[in-house]
Amino acid sequence: MRRKLVAGNWKMNGNLAMLAELDVIAAAAAAHPGVDVAVAVPATLIAAAASRVPTLAIGAEDVHEAESGAYTGCVSAAMVREAGARFTIVGHSERREYQNETSQDAWAKAAAARRQGLSVILCCGETGAERDAGRAERVVQAQIEKSLPEGASGDWLTIAYEPRWAIGTGRTPTLEDIAAIHAIARAKIRQLIGAAADDVRILYGGSVTGDNARAIMGVADVDGALVGGASLTAAKFVPIIEGAV
Ligand code: 13P
Numbered sequence: 001m002r003r004k005l006v007a008g009n010w011k012m013n014g015n016l017a018m019l020a021e022l023d024v025i026a027a028a029a030a031a032h033p034g035v036d037v038a039v040a041v042p043a044t045l046i047a048a049a050a051s052r053v054p055t056l057a058i059g060a061e062d063v064h065e066a067e068s069g070a071y072t073g074c075v076s077a078a079m080v081r082e083a084g085a086r087f088t089i090v091g092h093s094e095r096r097e098y099q100n101e102t103s104q105d106a107w108a109k110a111a112a113a114r115r116q117g118l119s120v121i122l123c124c125g126e127t128g129a130e131r132d133a134g135r136a137e138r139v140v141q142a143q144i145e146k147s148l149p150e151g152a153s154g155d156w157l158t159i160a161y162e163p164r165w166a167i168g169t170g171r172t173p174t175l176e177d178i179a180a181i182h183a184i185a186r187a188k189i190r191q192l193i194g195a196a197a198d199d200v201r202i203l204y205g206g207s208v209t210g211d212n213a214r215a216i217m218g219v220a221d222v223d224g225a226l227v228g229g230a231s232l233t234a235a236k237f238v239p240i241i242e243g244a245v
């Protein structure tokens with residue numbers, strides 16, 4: 001049985017004052033011990049967040065694939081781990097879009113994170129044009145094939161399916177479309193790592209709210225949600241945690 005995971009992604013939002021939201025989120029997580037709750041925050045907030053709410057899994061939004069070196073402005077997995085991160089997101093569509101990252105980059109970053117003992121949320125998802133062209137399933141299959149790291153297993157790796165056209169738009173795929181992609185993602189992972197695929201959680205992300213969370217997380221093979229905008233306040237995020245119960 002896979003436990004549901006509700007993960008927030010603050011993206012480039014937040015400051016020290018906003019960490020007060022995490023107090024309420026941590027209390028909601030404690031009240032629902034059957035659900036795993038995590039929040040990825042900007043690198044500048046990891047240390048303060050991790051020490052403020054030690055019971056909540058605080059993570060990074062990205063890491064560099066190298067352990068250290070001349071990479072101005074980048075942050076390594078060792079650095080975020082030392083700051084208190086327990087996991088990192090890699091391959092987010094915004095990294096792919098604005099930093100030109102590829103599935104190969106996501107693969108290398110996932111491996112680097114794993115070497116530092118971090119859990120990983122590995123993102124995939126098609127663009128609107130790819131969906132309109134009927135290529136969504138093939139795009140997601142190819143992304144998983146290229147980015148699934150060595151030794152992938154459910155105790156440290158989670159996949160997040162985030163259709164780019166659904167991120168921050170208020171639009172979501174139909175439940176049938178979500179089910180179809182999660183099923184082909186599961187099948188692809190099974191093809192790559194065998195029966196261990198059944199322990200790998202596959203989250204849905206893209207305009208998840210307190211209103212649609214329960215229905216989306218009720219779909220077969222949807223093991224939780226990766227939440228952007230609605231993770232920025234406890235008032236919006238806690239109902240999503242409750243929707244996972
Ligand atoms: P929204 O929930 O704001 O659509 O963002 C989803 C996302 O990109 C989470 O990583």
